[in-house]
Amino acid sequence: MASEKVYRASTTAPVNIAVVKYWGKRDTKLNLPTNSSLSVTLSQADLRTLTTASCSASYPEGDSLLLNGEPSDVSGARPQACFRELRARRAALEAADPSLPKLSTMPLRIVSENNFPTAAGLASSAAGFAAFVRAIANLYELPASPAELSLIARQGSGSACRSLFGGYVAWRMGSAADGSDSMADQVAEASHWPEMRALILVASAAKKGVSSTSGMQQTVATSGLFQERIKSVVPRNMEIMEKAIAERDFERFAEVTMRDSNSFHATCADTYPPIFYMNDVSRAAIRAVEAINAAAGRTVAAYTFDAGPNAVIYYLEKDTEAVVGSLYSVLSHVDGWKSGAVEGLKANVSFDESVAGLLKNGVSRVIMTSVGEGPVATEEYLVAEDGTPVKSSSS
Amino acid sequence: MASEKVYRASTTAPVNIAVVKYWGKRDTKLNLPTNSSLSVTLSQADLRTLTTASCSASYPEGDSLLLNGEPSDVSGARPQACFRELRARRAALEAADPSLPKLSTMPLRIVSENNFPTAAGLASSAAGFAAFVRAIANLYELPASPAELSLIARQGSGSACRSLFGGYVAWRMGSAADGSDSMADQVAEASHWPEMRALILVASAAKKGVSSTSGMQQTVATSGLFQERIKSVVPRNMEIMEKAIAERDFERFAEVTMRDSNSFHATCADTYPPIFYMNDVSRAAIRAVEAINAAAGRTVAAYTFDAGPNAVIYYLEKDTEAVVGSLYSVLSHVDGWKSGAVEGLKANVSFDESVAGLLKNGVSRVIMTSVGEGPVATEEYLVAEDGTPVKSSSS
Numbered sequence: 001m002a003s004e005k006v007y008r009a010s011t012t013a014p015v016n017i018a019v020v021k022y023w024g025k026r027d028t029k030l031n032l033p034t035n036s037s038l039s040v041t042l043s044q045a046d047l048r049t050l051t052t053a054s055c056s057a058s059y060p061e062g063d064s065l066l067l068n069g070e071p072s073d074v075s076g077a078r079p080q081a082c083f084r085e086l087r088a089r090r091a092a093l094e095a096a097d098p099s100l101p102k103l104s105t106m107p108l109r110i111v112s113e114n115n116f117p118t119a120a121g122l123a124s125s126a127a128g129f130a131a132f133v134r135a136i137a138n139l140y141e142l143p144a145s146p147a148e149l150s151l152i153a154r155q156g157s158g159s160a161c162r163s164l165f166g167g168y169v170a171w172r173m174g175s176a177a178d179g180s181d182s183m184a185d186q187v188a189e190a191s192h193w194p195e196m197r198a199l200i201l202v203a204s205a206a207k208k209g210v211s212s213t214s215g216m217q218q219t220v221a222t223s224g225l226f227q228e229r230i231k232s233v234v235p236r237n238m239e240i241m242e243k244a245i246a247e248r249d250f251e252r253f254a255e256v257t258m259r260d261s262n263s264f265h266a267t268c269a270d271t272y273p274p275i276f277y278m279n280d281v282s283r284a285a286i287r288a289v290e291a292i293n294a295a296a297g298r299t300v301a302a303y304t305f306d307a308g309p310n311a312v313i314y315y316l317e318k319d320t321e322a323v324v325g326s327l328y329s330v331l332s333h334v335d336g337w338k339s340g341a342v343e344g345l346k347a348n349v350s351f352d353e354s355v356a357g358l359l360k361n362g363v364s365r366v367i368m369t370s371v372g373e374g375p376v377a378t379e380e381y382l383v384a385e386d387g388t389p390v391k392s393s394s395s
Numbered sequence: 396m397a398s399e400k401v402y403r404a405s406t407t408a409p410v411n412i413a414v415v416k417y418w419g420k421r422d423t424k425l426n427l428p429t430n431s432s433l434s435v436t437l438s439q440a441d442l443r444t445l446t447t448a449s450c451s452a453s454y455p456e457g458d459s460l461l462l463n464g465e466p467s468d469v470s471g472a473r474p475q476a477c478f479r480e481l482r483a484r485r486a487a488l489e490a491a492d493p494s495l496p497k498l499s500t501m502p503l504r505i506v507s508e509n510n511f512p513t514a515a516g517l518a519s520s521a522a523g524f525a526a527f528v529r530a531i532a533n534l535y536e537l538p539a540s541p542a543e544l545s546l547i548a549r550q551g552s553g554s555a556c557r558s559l560f561g562g563y564v565a566w567r568m569g570s571a572a573d574g575s576d577s578m579a580d581q582v583a584e585a586s587h588w589p590e591m592r593a594l595i596l597v598a599s600a601a602k603k604g605v606s607s608t609s610g611m612q613q614t615v616a617t618s619g620l621f622q623e624r625i626k627s628v629v630p631r632n633m634e635i636m637e638k639a640i641a642e643r644d645f646e647r648f649a650e651v652t653m654r655d656s657n658s659f660h661a662t663c664a665d666t667y668p669p670i671f672y673m674n675d676v677s678r679a680a681i682r683a684v685e686a687i688n689a690a691a692g693r694t695v696a697a698y699t700f701d702a703g704p705n706a707v708i709y710y711l712e713k714d715t716e717a718v719v720g721s722l723y724s725v726l727s728h729v730d731g732w733k734s735g736a737v738e739g740l741k742a743n744v745s746f747d748e749s750v751a752g753l754l755k756n757g758v759s760r761v762i763m764t765s766v767g768e769g770p771v772a773t774e775e776y777l778v779a780e781d782g783t784p785v786k787s788s789s790s
Contacts, residue, residue: 224631224654225661228623236619255667259619262669266620270661272654273685280675290668 004058006387007103009138013131013375015047015122016040016162016169017198017312019257019304020237021264023212024220024230029077030179031158034220035234038170038187038241039162040314042198043372047116049124050392051131052382053139055106059387063108066382066389067128074110081155082133083108090140103140110135111382111389116367122200122310129156130163134375146374150184166190166373168245170238190371193248195317199324200367201331201359203281203309212307215268215275222272233263250316254302257314258289261304277307281362284355285311288327295349296322317370321345324368330356336366399453401782402498404533408526408770410442410517411435411557411564412593412707414652414699415632416659418607419615419625424472425574426553429615430629433565433582433636434557435709437593438767442511444519445787446526447777448534450501454782458503461777461784462523469505476550477528478503485535498535505530506777506784511762517595517705524551525558529770541769545579561585561768563640565633585766588643590712594719595762596726596754598676598704607702610663610670617667628658645711649697652709653684656699672702676757679750680706683722690744691717712765716740719763725751731761 016039024034063083065072074080090104110132114124133153137144150161154171161183162169167190174181210218219226237260244252268275282305289303289311300319304312315323320341328337329347351359384390411434419429458478460467469475485499505527509519528548532539545556549566556578557564562585569576605613614621632655639647663670677700684698684706695714699707710718715736723732724742746754779785 223661224628224658225620225623225665228620233619259667262667263619263665266618266661266665269664270620270658272650272657274657274681276678279678283671283674286669 004056006054006056006058006383006385007101007106007139008052008054008381008383008385009135010050010052010378010381011131011134011138011375012044012048012050012378013127013134013163014041014044014166014372015116015124015127016159017042017304017306018159018162019253019302019314020234020241020260021306022159022171023216023264023267024226025158025216027177027179028217030182031078031154032179032182033158033171033173035230036171036173036238037159037162037234038168038238039159040196040198040371041163041166041169041190041374043369044376045372046367046369047122047127049112049114049127049131050378050380050382051110051112051128051135053132053135054109054111054383054387055103055139056109056387057106059107059109061107064110065132066109066111068113069391078129078156079132082129082136082152085152085155086133086136086140086142089142089144093140093142108136109383109387109389113382113392125157126159126163129153129160130375132156133160134164138377147183147185151179151182154179154182154184164374167192167371170242187242188245190373193245194371196371197315197317197320198369198371199313199315199327200369201285201311201313201327201363202336202365202367203279203311203362209277210275215271215307218275219267219271223267223270225270226267229263229267234260251299254299254314257302257304265305277309278305279309279362281358282309282311284358284362285313287355288349288351288359289313291349291351291355292323292326295326322348326351327359330359331363331366333360334363334365336368338368341368399451401449401451401453401778401780402496402501402534403447403449403776403778403780404530405445405447405773405776406526406529406533406770407439407443407445407773408522408529408558409436409439409561409767410511410519410522411554412437412699412701413554413557414648414697414709415629415636415655416701417554417566418611418659418662419621420553420611422572422574423612425577426473426549427574427577428553428566428568430625431566431568431633432554432557432629433563433633434554435591435593435766436558436561436564436585436769437764439771440767441762441764442517442522444507444509444522444526445773445775445777446505446507446523446530448527448530449504449506449778449782450498450534451504451782452501454502454504456502459505460527461504461506463508464786473551474527477524477531477547480547480550481528481531481535481537484537484539488535488537503531504778504782504784508777508787520552521554521558524548524555525770527551528555529559533772542578542580546574546577549574549577549579559769562587562766565637582637583640585768588640589766591766592710592712592715593764593766594708594710594722595764596680596706596708596722596758597731597760597762598674598706598757604672605670610666610702613670614662614666618662618665620665621662624658624662629655632658646694649694649709652697652699660700672704673700674704674757676753677704677706679753679757680708682750683746683754684708686744686746686750687718687721690721717743721746722754725754726758726761728755729758729760731763733763736763
């Protein structure tokens, strides 16, 4: 049996950070959202998942996933939905062309590694499920477009559907009960507005209180303000955001980004019992961004927070000194600054003492990155030719 | 001139802490709110303003206010509106009865003292303006009811209108453009539900970031969620709250109190730029209340936060041990515990380590109080018979 062929395909997939947030499901089984959302795909040079999908008749029965070296349970409804959808498409190809190997009948062995710490609130599940779906689709040689695969990845993790594209990506909520129109599309390529940068301030106390999966449904069920967000606030934010991206209008992009993050966290605070993802360090980061913009005399930076305390600060390459200089001056002691990118930058703002103190004590590392491309097929494999899992050479 | 008679009247007035919050004005000049609100008047044994209003033909020209020993500016529109309204009513009495002394023509000298630190976010302006208006009304021997005086106090500080009554007090937003129906009324006497207690956790970093006066108008102008709060959330909360008070239903009272506080702070967080009154210590107080209720197996405590980080925790006298015992166990080192009231109380909850740590380091004192009565006329004067300001004997 060990001589049976092992079929393999590898891909990388990116993290995305929403500027109009996904929060709330109208259908928890199909991961159908209560509102559309929009994100920036971040460069895989800095943050990426590498996933190899393999299958072989020689594998023991049952699909498996090895995530960052640890066996991960795939019996849950979400990975099972992805397996089922992808196998069905492969089986259809095999039925149409009997010369194809019967991959759809073989156990799958998936091996995946992030080049960044999981669970730090960095949307690892988005990159993870996007890579998972893309890798199996590559293995199965499915002719599916990224949009079609986004329908499948969505069922693994909602925001994963946006990580199938690079650049600026919308997830259209759709209206069909079966979810067939709830999928991602690319609003603009990364090359349309390649100057977009992101500085992530990782807050030390990064342990999540409430998972986003259960948190968002508590918000849907109990917040008296939530319906207004999904009916009015988000549709307006989506419209302005798409226009801002089309016109490369950073001021507008930034205002909607900050307002939408505020609105999302407001509905969390309005949940009963209330959900708090931001802490005093997060709020200090907001005050720092406000001070940076005030000093610049225009909006050069925009904060946004996902379901955790980390601040993601978007800015344009030309404003690196105005944005990064002052933050580097108080955070030069932490890891993550790119050598060559921060030396010599002047600090244009001297932060309020309490803001500087909170950031110094509360930020454990930074990540400097930028807008980037979607999943890329690669010849680097986390499964050897004989089917043995191997470690990545790059992570 | 020094032999001219000095006319005097003194009153005390209470602090009130809203359980359905006032946040937003539809008319900033008349202090007309965007929504009705409801509060509990707190006992003046623990928190009160003492104010003496005096007038004399011998006083130098111009009205004056001495607040906690410091001259305070009364040239602003708000105190001026109160002076004008009260003088007009006195002048009408004098016109109808020429035998009355012409107090309305004399300069006013007001002297006021709080028995608690001002500016600790303890709604001192509410007690202050209520005492200010009530003292002058007493001096002028106006036949005005508390409700009528609430119309005047409202123009000094919105929430002051609720401090003219004891017990459980609603401020009806009204609809008239001139504000003539935007006034307070008593939902229930303190004696209707005298078991209501309040434990205030004063957070150290009590400096306000944004004044409530400017903060609320920023919310009105920029929050996309605020209209939903005033149109739907508050009217529903008012209705449930009045019923809960009528039926002495603490569980319902508590849930609306907590939800309304959450909703109010959510609209602050949704303001652009966002306003944060709560900090990590405030959120630890929320988690502590949730743990206390979980341990009790029912809702025995309710948190609420005004425009500052202090937690006000309402509970019933019978649940003192369940609520106070555990908080005392982590905060026994701070001032404010009433001797005799906390000794021997058992701690029923052991708080999460981070919650206990935040409370221990962040709470600087506590105040133990209860529902109480409205303003009370007193023979204690802060102005001597010759018109000289004197210090209170009791503060």
